[in-house]
Amino acid sequence: MAENDDYLERFFMNDNYTGNEDNVVHEEVYLCKKSDVIQFGATILPTFYYIIFLLSLVGNGLVLCIIYKYEKLSTVTNIFLLNLVISDLIFASSLPFWAVYHKSEWIFGRGLCKLVGSCYSIGFNSSILFLTLMTFDRYLAVVHAITAARKRRSLYAFVSSTVVWVLSILASIKDVVFHDVMKIENSLLCEMTGYNQSFLTKWELTGYYQQFFLFFLVPLFIVLYCYIHITIKILSTRMSEKCRAVKLIFVIIFTFFICWTPYNVVILLKAIKTSFGNPNDCSNVLDYAMYITRNFAYLYCCISPVFYTFLGKKFQSHFLKLLSKHIPCLKINAAFLSTTSKTTSIRSPNTDY
Structure with a gap:
């Protein structure tokens, strides 16, 4: 940690180093210690x-x-x-x-x-x-x-x-x-x-x-x-x-x-x-x-696709189907939600949030 502090100190007290000697501009720049x-x-x-x-x-x-x-x-x-x-x-x-x-x-x-x-x-x-x-x-x-x-x-x-x-x-x-x-x-x-x-x-x-x-x-x-x-x-x-x-x-x-x-x-x-x-x-x-x-x-x-996806009942049904393959007790819930999502989509196909 002391070594890291020394590195930070060197970086912020350095004048105006660019990493390329040909592009160094010799000008006075006031740098804040961060x-x-x-x-x-x-x-x-x-x-x-x-x-x-x-x-x-x-x-x-x-x-x-x-x-x-x-x-x-x-x-x-x-x-x-x-x-x-x-x-x-x-x-x-x-x-x-x-x-x-x-x-x-x-x-x-x-x-x-x-x-x-x-x-x-x-x-x-x-x-x-x-x-x-x-x-x-x-x-x-x-x-x-x-x-x-x-x-x-x-x-x-x-x-x-x-x-x-x-x-x-x-x-x-x-x-x-x-x-x-x-x-x-x-x-x-x-x-x-x-x-x-x-x-x-x-x-x-x-x-x-x-x-x-x-x-x-x-x-x-x-x-x-x-x-x-x-x-x-x-x-x-x-x-x-x-x-x-x-x-x-x-x-x-x-x-x-x-x-x-x-x-x-x-x-x-x-x-x-x-x-x-x-x-x-x-x-x-x-x-x-x-x-x-x-x-x-x-x-x-990073989580927006998950957020948007699982607001819809259709994707909730797909997710339960995926889980039900490994957790048998979820099969009934998956079937029920699948039926509900189909009914909803028939009544209002454009509002599946």
Whole structure:
């Protein structure tokens, strides 16, 4: 631990080292000592990252298993759900690397530094976009059922999914370009480096505003708009379980808001501080807040397919069928829930939440 403290001390007292002697810019830069924050992250983050990784692996693996055994990829909903699972697994695959990094140093080399950084960005961004896309598709299926029936085809799902992946990859290019390994004495870091500090700060600000506006405000507006109209539509029908459907909509919006808002508010505050704040202000409040709120966003990002999947009775029935193969006493419950879900889908095929 003493060795780790010495490393942190060396890093934050270092002038402006970039890891590439040809790109070193000799300018006076005031650096804040963040060793307490880094030590806090080294203590808290690895455990959270491993837990989120395992939850994502088990939960998303279960969703994949159910889709493979009981569902078809010919439906728009399942195509979007499969893409959401893939994006979450891509994101979760980066977490063990970051856990090791926060605990000690970057030991995986330059190539993995860029690859893991890009997987983290692509998975994280595509996850929130696919959640938004699934919400919009649900809005079409419920509010514009007759019109959407002709348009919600496999081609529409594949094209929409491709657009999401392209946007996510474009947003991650800066991580591939700027992330690199830099050596400070005997310790290795995987950070944005290789250019002068003012240039990197501009790109850091671009990332902050991109995250807040493109990957939070726009999705939040779409989610609220769609679910408000879905709720109005459900309440105007004679659907037998409309109270349950409205409650589930409230749970979805509430969970989305609680998990994503604190993190993105911190992102915005960091952007404002970087743009207009005193450069000599070394307050650690936002850094601690970032560590804490980011984990809620990560957790929601990784368990969202499970959350969305098992809100529907159809998938609950599939899950019970899967368990009943190993637990015989669940066979009756599985059969009952299967019958109930079929009845519900006949009465209201577009509102299986």
